[in-house]
Amino acid sequence: MLTKFQAKLFFLVGTFLFSAVFLLLTYDSLKYVYSSPSSKTLSEEVIRGKELWEKNNCMGCHTILGEGAYYAPELTKVYERRGPEWIRVFLKDPQAMYPGERKMVKYDFSESQISDIIAFLKWNGELDLKGFPPKPELKSSTQLVDSASAAIVPPEKFKQICTACHSVGGAGGNVGPALDSVGKKYDLAYLQNWLRDPQKIKPGTAMPKLPLSDSEIKDLSSYLSQLK
Structure with a gap:
């Protein structure tokens, strides 16, 4: 059982000690933040x-x-x-x-x-988050790509937007279907109409109507028609 003096001393020492620890940690955190390249x-x-x-x-x-x-x-x-x-x-x-x-x-x-x-x-x-958030463990798959298709250079618009959902040769997103052989399934005219308005071709499709110019549609459909 602590005396009144001991309890008061315990409280003061504890308050001082933990306040010092708090200030030290605050200083260390701020030092890290302001010294960080970010x-x-x-x-x-x-x-x-x-x-x-x-x-x-x-x-x-x-x-x-x-x-x-x-x-x-x-x-x-x-x-x-x-x-x-x-x-x-x-x-x-x-x-x-x-x-x-x-x-x-x-x-x-x-x-x-x-x-x-x-x-x-x-x-x-671009912050250094020490591995946070962790990347999901996705099942890897091997894609067989025709050598001629692999040599075709995709348009910039494809690399900027389309690869967020679609993949070619195993590289890209997996939200939408892989496009490795899309040129075998659809001709150039179909691909152009599809890119102009996917909902018109297939109502309810998950493919959005992208704000593409006529030249971008031409470039993308030409590229896709060559993937065979």
Whole structure:
């Protein structure tokens, strides 16, 4: 049983000790933050993007750096997964990208605001998070690709957007079907019409109507028709 003096002394010593530990840990954390290479890439764009992220309560649905809600996809490494062009197209009109599926609000961001959000997501994705978030364990598969198809150079638009969902030669996303032999299944005219409006060709398809110019549709359909 402690005396009144001992209890008071115990309280004071404990308070002082743990306050010192707290201040030491705070100093160490701040020292790490400001010495980190990421602090040198904290541009005005990134700061504006973070302000837009907070203003629109994106964390009410999404998670980033382990914080936020779990209603919508985790976005810490979204820049690495999807790429800037895919994110740009998606933010312009989420519903158009996934008709009848996505419930994300269309915020009507300006081009500059979208660029700021992309800069913010890129900055987060490049942080040294010691392996967080862990990459999912995906079953690897071997794709046999025709040597002639492998030599065909894909258009930039394909590399920027299409590979987020589709793969060629085992490289790319696995959300949509692999496109290795798509040129055997469909002719050039069909591919052009498909890229112009997938919903018109196959109502209810998961393939979005992408904002592609006529020249981009021509380049993409020509490339896809050669994959045999």
